[in-house]
Amino acid sequence: MVIGLVAVLVLTLLVFRLPVIESLKLLISGAFGDQFAWSRTAVKACPLLFTGLGMVVAWRAGMYNIGGEGQFVMGGICGAAVAKFVLVGSTAIPGWLGSLVILVACGFGGAAWAWLAAWLFVRRGVAVVISTILLNFVAIQFLGYCVSGPLQQKKQEVPLTDTLPDALMLPKPSPQMDLHFGVVLPVLAALVVFVYLYRTRPGYRLRLVGENADMARANRIDAAKVQIQAMLISGTMCGLAGGVEYIGVAGQLGTDFSQQWGFLGIPVALLGGLHPLFSILSAIVFGALFAGSENLARFTNAGATLVYVIQAVAVLGYVGIKARSDAVKAPVEAG
Secondary structure (H helix, E strand, O other): OHHHHHHHHHHHHHHOOOOHHHHHHHHHHHHHOOHHHHHHHHHHHHHHHHHHHHHHHHHHOOOOOOOHHHHHHHHHHHHHHHHHHHHOOOOOOOHHHHHHHHHHHHHHHHHHHHHHHHHHHHHHOOOHHHHHHHHHHHHHHHHHHHHHOOOOOOOOOOOEOOOOOHHHOOOOOOOOOOOOHHHHHHHHHHHHHHHHHHHOHHHHHHHHHHHOHHHHHHOOOOHHHHHHHHHHHHHHHHHHHHHHHHHHHHOOOEOOOOOOHHHHHHHHHHHOOOOHHHHHHHHHHHHHHHHHHHHHHHHOOOOOOHHHHHHHHHHHHHHHHHHHHHHHHHHHHHO
């Protein structure tokens, strides 16, 4: 995977007519050059890993969730609602517990949004790909309504929520860095997802449903129930991504809260081989690309869009290789 990404990176730089060696040095320096660079990489990788894990679980169950962005946004909205109407101004709940409550609310919001798509698929036969894509737009429009209406700051000057008190933000080892302690959460989640998928019976049933739902039903497995559970877990992961971004980085919601993390989780999962542990490495690589491309943009005419080009090419390459592999396997299995 890493070799392939490096090759894609070099080709992309050549297409952009950038000096390869100098550009690579700027990318590496921006991603790993000092403690601040490491901090940026870790913070960028955090929501990528959470949304990537969401895609891993859903796609392993044959539920091709493309709605990570909507679930991310709904998670942030639910967290902001709990913060505004329950936590801010309350002295009964300590700050660390308040942060936990917000994260739980974010996970719930993402899960509820994913459940809607799962229900439409199981009960009405609506393709998950279609429903999740459309629900992304609904969530983004709902975000605009919320930050201009019920969740808008008290001054009501701009479409933003009030800034969270420091007590409700995730703690940072240093106020000079972006790094927050929330970056360990997706790594722990990846370990939990790995154990769930590969060391438990429910995880085995989930993977079996994804491989062959008819075979699962023949073995008296309720495929519909498993698929709904997979989407609930997937939505929870994406909602938590919105949570750590909200109380770890942004501190408030605005119309720009949607940063495409849900969509970017798809290449993270795919290039991680739809495996939770390999997705950790994939998320770090893409987080480094984000952090490094910001540094590259300071010294060259290439903007941060470079990383999106690299991701798109990498995913197309993965899909092409996978399609070729499946085409080769098909005659062998038929024989």
